[in-house]
Amino acid sequence: MATELAAAPPPETGDSGPSAPRKSRPLLARIWRNYVFVKVRKAAVVVFVVANVTFFLGRAMPGDPIDVMAGRLTQGGMSMNEARAIAMHSLAYDPDAPLYEQWWEFITGILTFDLGGTINRPGFSVTDAIGAYLPWTLFSIGVGTLIAISLGLALGMVMAYKRNKVVDHVLSVVASVLGAIPNYLIAMVLVVGGGMYLGWFNPIELRGTLSPGVQPEFSFVFIGDAFFHAALPIITYVLAIIGTWMLIMKASTTEVLGEDYVTVARARGLRDARIATAYVGRNAVLPLVAQIAISFGTLVGGAIFVEQVLVYKGVGGLLLDAVNYRDYPLLQGLLIIITSCVVIANLVSDLLYSRLDPRIQN
Amino acid sequence: MAVTTTAPATGVWGTIWQGITRSTSGFIGLCLVIGVLLFAFVGPLLIDHHNPTDVSRIWGPMSAEHWLGTNHEGKDTFTQLVLGGREPILVGFMAALITVAIAVVLGAVAGYVRGRIDHLLLQLTDITMTIPFIVLMLVIASFYRTSSPMVVSFIIGLVTWPFLMRSIRAQVLTLKEREFIEAARLQDLGTARIIFVEVLPNMLGYIFINFIIAITNAIYAVVGMYLLGLLPSTADNWGLMIQQAWDNNAFLLPQAAPFLIAPMVMIMLFQIGLVTMTRSLEQALNPRLRDR
Numbered sequence: 001m002a003t004e005l006a007a008a009p010p011p012e013t014g015d016s017g018p019s020a021p022r023k024s025r026p027l028l029a030r031i032w033r034n035y036v037f038v039k040v041r042k043a044a045v046v047v048f049v050v051a052n053v054t055f056f057l058g059r060a061m062p063g064d065p066i067d068v069m070a071g072r073l074t075q076g077g078m079s080m081n082e083a084r085a086i087a088m089h090s091l092a093y094d095p096d097a098p099l100y101e102q103w104w105e106f107i108t109g110i111l112t113f114d115l116g117g118t119i120n121r122p123g124f125s126v127t128d129a130i131g132a133y134l135p136w137t138l139f140s141i142g143v144g145t146l147i148a149i150s151l152g153l154a155l156g157m158v159m160a161y162k163r164n165k166v167v168d169h170v171l172s173v174v175a176s177v178l179g180a181i182p183n184y185l186i187a188m189v190l191v192v193g194g195g196m197y198l199g200w201f202n203p204i205e206l207r208g209t210l211s212p213g214v215q216p217e218f219s220f221v222f223i224g225d226a227f228f229h230a231a232l233p234i235i236t237y238v239l240a241i242i243g244t245w246m247l248i249m250k251a252s253t254t255e256v257l258g259e260d261y262v263t264v265a266r267a268r269g270l271r272d273a274r275i276a277t278a279y280v281g282r283n284a285v286l287p288l289v290a291q292i293a294i295s296f297g298t299l300v301g302g303a304i305f306v307e308q309v310l311v312y313k314g315v316g317g318l319l320l321d322a323v324n325y326r327d328y329p330l331l332q333g334l335l336i337i338i339t340s341c342v343v344i345a346n347l348v349s350d351l352l353y354s355r356l357d358p359r360i361q362n
Numbered sequence: 363m364a365v366t367t368t369a370p371a372t373g374v375w376g377t378i379w380q381g382i383t384r385s386t387s388g389f390i391g392l393c394l395v396i397g398v399l400l401f402a403f404v405g406p407l408l409i410d411h412h413n414p415t416d417v418s419r420i421w422g423p424m425s426a427e428h429w430l431g432t433n434h435e436g437k438d439t440f441t442q443l444v445l446g447g448r449e450p451i452l453v454g455f456m457a458a459l460i461t462v463a464i465a466v467v468l469g470a471v472a473g474y475v476r477g478r479i480d481h482l483l484l485q486l487t488d489i490t491m492t493i494p495f496i497v498l499m500l501v502i503a504s505f506y507r508t509s510s511p512m513v514v515s516f517i518i519g520l521v522t523w524p525f526l527m528r529s530i531r532a533q534v535l536t537l538k539e540r541e542f543i544e545a546a547r548l549q550d551l552g553t554a555r556i557i558f559v560e561v562l563p564n565m566l567g568y569i570f571i572n573f574i575i576a577i578t579n580a581i582y583a584v585v586g587m588y589l590l591g592l593l594p595s596t597a598d599n600w601g602l603m604i605q606q607a608w609d610n611n612a613f614l615l616p617q618a619a620p621f622l623i624a625p626m627v628m629i630m631l632f633q634i635g636l637v638t639m640t641r642s643l644e645q646a647l648n649p650r651l652r653d654r
Contacts, residue, residue, distance in 0.1 A: 049489050057501065173387060180637035181630050182582045184589055188604070188626060192613045203613065294491075301496025305586045309608065319497065320590060323504040335497065342492050 039350050043343045047336065054335040055106055058328050059099070067326070106332065118330045126333035129318060134337060136209045137307065137314035140230045141299050144237025149292060152242045153285060156249025157276065160257060160284075163250070171246060179243035184305040187236040191310070206232055207311040233312050237299070248291065252284040259283070286356055293349030297342040378570055381646025388642025394635030398628060402447025413441045413598075423617050433606070433621045443624050445598040451632070453515045453584045458576035460519025461526060466569060468523070469530030470557045474538060480531075487524035495521045499583060504592045514593060518580045526572050533565050567647040574640045578633050585629060600625035 066084060118124045155175075159168045178186075195203035209229050210222075227234075256262065257280060265275045304316030315334065322330040382388045415437060424431045431439050472480040490498075499521045508514060537543060538561070546560045562569070587593050588601025589608070607613075607622035 046489055046492050050493055053489075053493070176387070176638055176641055177634050180578065180634040182585065182633065184586060185626050185630060188608070188613070188622070192619070192623065196613050196616070196619070297492065297494040298496075301494035304496060304500065305589060308590055319500065320504070323501055331501070335493065335501075338494060338497060339492050342494065346492070 035354060036351060039347055043347050046343055047340055050339045051107070051110055051332070051336050054332045055103060058326070058331055059102075064326055064328075110336065118327055126329050129330060130315070130333055130337055133313060133318045134315045136230070136312065137300070137303055137316070138341070139226070140233040140312065140314065141237060141296075141303055143230070144234040145241065145292075145296070145299060147234070148238040148240075148242040149245055151238070152245025153249045153281075153288075155242075156246045157253050157281060157284070159246060159250040160253035161276075163254060168250075172250075175243035175246040177243070178239055179247070181240070182305075183236055183240035183302050184309045186239050187232065187306050187309045190232055190235060203232075203310075209313045229312070232310050233303075233306055233314075236306050236310070237303075240302070241295070241299070244295075245288075248288060249284065252287060253280060256280050256284045286353075289353050289356065290349050293345040296345040300338055300341065377647065378567055378643060381567070381643040382639050383642075384646055385642045387638045391635045391638030391642065394631050395639060398447065398632040398635065399451070401444065401628070402451055405444040406448065409441060409444050411441070411445065413437050413445075424620060431617060431620045433603075433618075439603075439621045439624060442598045442603060443600070443628065446600045446603055446625060447628060449511055449597055449599045450581055450584055450588075450601055450629070453511045453518070454577045454581035455515075456512065457515035457518035457522070457580035457584070458573050460516060461523045461576045461580070462569060462573045464519065464523040465526035465530055465572075466562065469527040470534050470562060472527070473531040473534030474557050474561060475553065483527070483531075487528055490521075490524045491528075495524075496583065496586070500587070500590070500592065503587055507592070507594060514584060514587070515580065518583050522576065522579060522583075526576065529572070530565070530569070533568060534561055537561050537564060567643070571640050571643055571647070574636050574643075578636050581629065581633065600629055604629075 114125075114127075118126055118129055155171060159171050162168045181189075191203045194200045206229055210225055262275065262279055265279050270279075300315075303314060304319060306312070307314040307316035308320070315338070318330070319334050321327070322334055382392050420432065433439050433442065468483055472483045499517055502517050502521070503514070506513065506517075543556065543560055546556045551560070584593075585601035585604070588599065589605050591605060591609075593601075603621060603625040607618065607625075610618070612618035612622040
């Protein structure tokens with residue numbers, strides 16, 4: 001899917017270019033490529049608009065990086081003028097540069113994938129800073145979502161098959177309750193319950209993304225340590241989102257169970273296991289693909305709270321820092337990257353969906 | 363000119379009441395919500411608000427005098443708990459009102475009028491829905507550092523309406539095709555009147571469900587913002603209690619546990635109550651869901 005995406009050329013050049021063998025493809029395949037192109041173009045527009053929104057949003061807010069640093073220095077007993085001069089000198093931000101110049105620099109920067117340097121961490125580029133934190137967030141959310149969705153879909157199907165039985169009632173209550181509790185409170189309950197009362201683990205030890213001395217490399221030590229530190233966030237995400245997926249899947253499966261083709265499959269005497277997977281399961285999951293992508297954005301937002309509570313060094317803390325110190329380039333970069341992740345997730349789900357259900361391309 | 367509606371003779375509010383109380387879990391949810399509301403709004407009338415800082419009683423244990431012990435400043439935890447519910451619940455309520463108001467008006471206009479407005483609004487929601495609303499909210503809130511509950515609820519309301527607007531619009535689109543709307547249009551009753559007198563009252567149950575869901579989302583958001591320390595406040599507040607407890611590592615001290623756990627339990631009970639209420643209500647208003 002990803003290679004297809006990267007290779008998707010704009011339509012003017014689509015018929016020439018290096019993809020000569022594609023010309024012989026049937027008409028449907030070309031339409032499919034156009035569909036991809038339309039989606040990519042729309043996604044690009046969204047990212048561009050969001051980039052502009054973040055640029056102006058930051059500057060429309062009270063206070064700039066110089067103010068924030070000067071304010072901190074004056075608390076140490078320095079005069080305002082002196083503090084401002086020091087702040088101007090030490091920060092890579094020029095408050096007197098005209099807005100259109102800043103904007104032009106910003107837009108051309110995005111087009112060349114250069115998000116600039118951070119203001120408050122001299123020598124660190126925005127890409128470096130984000131590259132050091134975002135993977136941890138995506139890793140923990142990704143693993144958590146994967147487990148939650150697979151488990152949730154399975155349990156949802158069980159609930160639909162056993163609906164109005166005891167199993168269904170119990171699981172429904174569990175799902176509703178889990179879905180209602182804010183994810184950061186789940187994280188706290190885990191720490192208080194598992195760490196303090198049951199003594200299963202030491203919550204202080206689990207903080208951070210890696211133990212001191214462990215370097216990112218391809219080894220069992222590194223991977224084991226990464227999972228060890230990510231365990232609490234992952235369990236939190238699983239518990240926080242599984243309930244919703246159980247209930248959605250139950251509703252979807254119940255609907256499919258009433259379809260004629262399921263009755264026919266039963267009448268043909270197919271094995272129950274085969275009906276459940278090939279007939280019911282597939283068709284019940286189909287409408288949920290789009291929702292998985294949409295939920296991704298909410299998950300990234302919610303992760304900020306969970307990461308702060310569990311002191312997991314993900315993108316949440318970086319965002320709060322950027323906001324607190326008015327680090328415009330970092331803030332813009334973060335919002336653009338986070339939005340792009342959501343846009344790409346939506347894009348992938350759209351494309352996946354169009355593969356699974358070719359009808360929606362038209 | 364009487365217009366037939368789908369609501370039974372008891373009216374929409376009667377349906378909502380029946381919907382909530384018809385199942386056991388819905389009734390338990392209602393009881394939880396009423397219980398927490400009474401605790402947070404009637405409780406403050408019954409207790410002594412005077413709650414001084416007392417250095418000699420830091421992290422005091424539970425006793426007859428201090429039911430839930432004392433906190434890191436020696437203040438009585440139970441008094442704080444009683445006084446601390448008003449703010450988050452009020453913010454949740456007001457933010458939900460703002461969200462629902464924006465979403466209903468824009469959604470109804472977009473769905474009923476269609477055309478350019480609809481197109482423009484859909485584009486707008488497309489873009490705002492890609493920026494995770496929590497991220498947007500955190501950015502705005504931390505720039506302003508406001509402690510005014512009204513401003514906080516306004517910020518929450520302003521960033522959360524697009525999702526609801528989409529679903530209201532979809533509902534209006536289906537309602538629009540119904541005969542009674544066509545009848546109203548043939549009588550030339552005017553767009554505004556048709557939207558607000560004919561269309562929206564028929565979705566009241568649906569709007570009410572989404573109002574409750576919006577309350578839970580807003581409470582999630584506001585408590586989360588307190589947790590991150592983005593909202594300075596001097597008033598007693600469950601979110602702030604949790605933040606103070608967490609920042610003081612209360613989970614390492616057994617005698618500090620009530621100060622952390624009590625507000626957590628209150629928020630969880632309220633959220634669970636609201637959600638189970640809406641589930642029961644959803645099933646009542648949407649008969650297709652009933653056997654699901």
